[in-house]
Amino acid sequence: MSSLPYTCNTCLVAFRGSDAQRDHMRKDWHLYNMKRRIAALPPVSQETFNDKVLAAKATTTAAAAKATFETTCVACQKTFYSENSYQNHVKSSKHKAREARANRDAADDSSSVMSSTFSLGEPINKPRESEVSKVADTLKDTTITEENENEDEDEEMSDDAFSPSRCLFCSTKSADIQENTEHMYKAHGMFIPEKDFLVNPEGLLHYLYRKINENSECLYCHMIRNTPTGIRTHMRDKGHCMIAFETEAEQIEIGQYYDFRSTYSDDEGDWESAASETAEGGVKVEGSGEDEGWETDASSMDEDEDDEDDLENRKSAPVVYATDYELHLPSGKSVGHRSLARYFRQNLHNYPTADERAARQLAIENGEIEPEEPKPRGRNLNRALVTRANGGTGMIGTSDAQKHDVQIGERKERQRALRQEQRFTARINRAANHQKHFRDPLLQ
Structure with missing residues (x-):
């Protein structure tokens, strides 16, 4: 399909020429698939459509x-159109009573006739009963045959x-399995x-096969x-x-049935290995002899450049203080966990x-000194207010250069608004100057 230049995305077919493509667009099969596409249903093949x-x-x-x-019941004198x-x-009791x-x-009338050669023959509705019984038997046989065929198909699948x-x-x-997956994608819309x-x-595919045949469960909505x-019919009809x-x-x-290990990064799993560390009050004390994923600022998270002696000295060195993400040593070096390497590399x-x-x-x-308290969210009601009246800018904690830039911006905005107002006034006056001359007839 990819080698053919002209395709139909609705019916999932391809053509060699544009004439064949346009002819396909006029067919009922394409129109039927268009309606199914609007209803969010997968397309059907041409064999299924036929x-x-x-x-x-x-x-x-x-x-x-x-x-x-159209038939008439002679015994009851009624005509039926169905x-x-x-x-x-x-089959009703009234019909049977009237027929009897x-x-x-008829039997009484025949017994009163003296001639033995005269016979009234068979009742009129008897042949019709035989015909009806034949039709009923035919329908019954047809139904039984179709049911047997469906059962055979179910057993086969x-x-x-x-x-x-x-x-x-x-x-x-x-x-093969590749051709089977392509068939299920094109014919039924199933993609892996x-x-x-x-x-x-x-x-x-074996797991999906067991869900359908053993559990009778829908693969998408899990209906039973x-x-x-029945579940195959449900999946085909509902898409x-x-x-x-x-x-x-x-x-x-x-x-x-999947393997996503190629997408894992080298840093994953390091922080989980440090979960066994003892923590008191949110501060960790380094006492174990294992590598817990800490790296120094100077090495920029590069373990290959560290010597084994330096690593042992760093592990055995006393800790000034430690948090969940940093260690600070008496030598002045800071150690950060490699899971936050992207943040430690930033130059703030x-x-x-x-x-x-x-x-x-x-x-x-x-x-x-007292530790800094977290800043409250929202508006701080205890801050000092500076009015913008009398030339005030209303900016707290800003430098003079920033205030000067704000004043220049406000001055440019005022000038732009004044120019807009002048343009509007000029347009109104220009339209008023083109009015027709007014002459009072009483002054002539």
Whole structure:
């Protein structure tokens, strides 16, 4: 399909020339798939569409045949225009009583005739009963045959062993699993999510096969039906021939057939290894001999450049103080966890150095200074207000240069507003100057 230049995305077909493509757009099959696309349903193949057309024509022919039906009951003197109503009438007790009475009257009339060669013959409605019984037997045999065919098809799809080359939603058999997945995508709209990371496609199809045939469960909405055929019909009619892969539970359900280890970063899992550390009041004390993922500022999170001796000295060195994400040593070096490497690499302006942070932390622990309280959210009602009247700018904590820039911006905005007002006034005056000359007739 990819080698052909002209395609139809609605019906999932391709053409060699534009004339064939335009001719396809005028066909009923394309229009039918367009309506299904508007209704968020997958397209159907041309074979399926032809079967639907033949079934619709057969239904129309049967309805027309029923519409032309007309028969009369001689015993009851009634005319019927529907085969069902006539069959119900024949089975009613009133019809049977009247028919028996008519037969008795006919027998009495025949016994009164002296000639043995004269015979009234068989009752008039008897041949009709035989015809009706034949039609009923034919319909019964046809129904039984169709039911047997459906049962055979169900047994064929459910009792056979699993095959990766067989479609999950119909009885189509492909050459291999790749062709089978392409058939299910084109014919039923089923696509396999995260196909690049799928390592066991056959196991995934086997799991979906068991859900359909053993549990009679819909792959998308997880609805349960009585039979596998019923759930297949539900998925085809509702457009649920797809794998549910939206919620976390649905992803975990089929996650055993995928391998996402190639997407993992080298930093994942390091912070989890440090979960066994002892913490008191949110401050960690380094006492274990294992590498817990801490790195220094000077090394910029590069462990390869550290010598083993320096690493042992850093582990055994006393700790000034430690938080969940930083360690500060007496030497003045700071150690940060590698899970926050992207933040430690940033070059922040006006950020205190390691010595300043260590000195502040010691002062807080010794009680020399008070720790900063978190800033309240919203408006601070205790701050001083500076009015904008009498030339005030109303800006607190800003430099003179910033205030000067704000004044220049406000002056430019006022001048722009004044120019706009002058343009509007000039336009009004110009329109008033082109009025017709007014002359008072009394002054002439």
